[in-house]
Amino acid sequence: MSATVSPIREPLITGHKNYHQITEDICAPSERTPSLAWVLAFIVAASFLAFGVFCILWTIWFGIGTWNLNRTIGWGWDITNFVWWIGIGHAGTLISAILLLFRQKWRTGVNRAAEAMTIFAVICAALFPGIHVGRIWVVFYFFPYPNTRGPLWVNFNSPLLWDLFAISTYFTVSLLFWYTGLVPDFATLRDRASGLRKKFYNFLSFGWTGAAKHWQRFESLSLVLAGLATPLVLSVHTIVSFDFATSVIPGWHTTIFPPYFVAGAIFSGFAMVQTLMVMTRKVLKLEDYITIEHIDSMNKIILLTGSIVGVAYLTELFIAWYSGYIYEQFAFMNRVQGIYWWAYLGMMSCNVLSPQIFWSRKLRRNVTVTFVMSIFVNIGMWFERFVIIPTTLARDYLPSSWSYYVPTWVEVGIFLGTLGIFFTCYLIFTRIAPVVAIAEVKAILKSSGDQYAGKQTHQGLSHSQQTSVHEPH
């Protein structure tokens, strides 16, 4: 399967690397002693994690009463954070699966870290449904297992149960996909290590040898897992949106929710990928593998999905007006002008207006601008979920039940704790595993390395080099 290299494609690997240099560069971060920056970051992340664990224990010990939820506002920061985290996870699967099916070569530079991010984000997300039920010690009632209460089964018709299945499946499949990709790279680390380290990586690498038949099966497996993960990732946020859309609450009961949630999920996920990648490439000195070209491509996706989300917001407003249904109209007027107007403003400005700067190629390729924008989008997407959940619940059908919800320190603490879990896991990941998929980068070297591809060198490329380049699987 030879591919012709387009002369206008930017190289994805810079610095005139050869295979050995790729191994050296990508293995290096896990082989040297951690830098001061890593240690400091780890201490901060672990402190947040510890505080989060304390707040979770506080919630379990004293009960959900430690949160400011009440009779009408049954979902507050907990479900806001849940949806936010699960959305962030989506970018990893998009990069690893959907871009694999579309044969986008730039995915190889960022897919490993993005998939890791998916897994950690789903862990953070899954925490909230687990604790928000209150009696966490009977949380296994979620699962349909033969029990002594009849057996009484769970309600398979409930979107909340679909959500449980969707997220469990999503986590499992993401983990399998990620780990399968890691195995050949763990083998690389194993063959460079000695002593205890070798034993450790020997265990992790599952006895990988790189035999031709194994690679063939590996590619077949990757392709099918990608094919399965693609509808899966679309289904997961669709089902998350069903949690809202199948209810009878004005402002939630809309058919636009599934596509709008999926676009928002990809949008926020890519923002988080950018946040992590900008830092990772700098700290681990991987600028030759996670290039400006990668950042540019991801900013284009942020621009696209941000605009889709913007259209969805405006459509919602229009349809609310057009429906002629006063409760629906009130729900949306309340979002824009009600007590939480500042959240709506934050959502609109961070998600819809600010990404528009990425129409400029210069700004798309600016690392500082990208970093600041990624934080903006993360904040904006958090506000989006906050706007949908507490704003709607704070003004329900019965004005005597109207209230104003602010989180307690426990709720804020659990959110900070999930940030701690996320970054602690990510930091450990950068120490143990190759942050860039070594084997996949090697496979695209001859089509995307800067000595082979790009405007400048293409003229001098001989025919034999052109026809012998290989596509990543």
Added chain:
Amino acid sequence: MFGLYDDEEILLKAVKEARDKHLDIDNVYSPFPIHGLDPLLGLSESRLHQAGFVYGAIGTLTAFLFMTWVFTRDWPIIFGGKPYWSVPAFIPITFELTVLFASIGMVVTFYAVNGQGPGVTNPVLDDRITDDKFCLSFDVTDSDEGVDSLKAFLKESGASEIRTKEI
């Protein structure tokens, strides 16, 4: 006995030559998948995806039949005025379990047929095969007469190193 090559293109050429000379190649090891190698080695297409389809179908049936049994036989309950057997509501979970069964089944099968798994140690011919060397190996015994000609072949086809290792 095996030869180590510095580039996958030299290796591909060597494999082609070996095939033309009807040499009995034991295996090829590489740091990343090489396209165009499988037909040269006479490897048939992997049937892993067919296994995946079967696992997925098992998942579909398990989910759908289980929910059907629960809501029509074991404990019928009316939810929201809908029929007991409310098929559209079963679709999400049926889909999720299809994906789950197919994925787990395929990954387990993959490692099982590869002879890999947590803690498994397979013999490694050379540590640099997972780095930047491409290895073409032949199964020979000490008494073999063809050893010298094999060695000559490896050298001629551009191997940068030729070594023997007992496994």
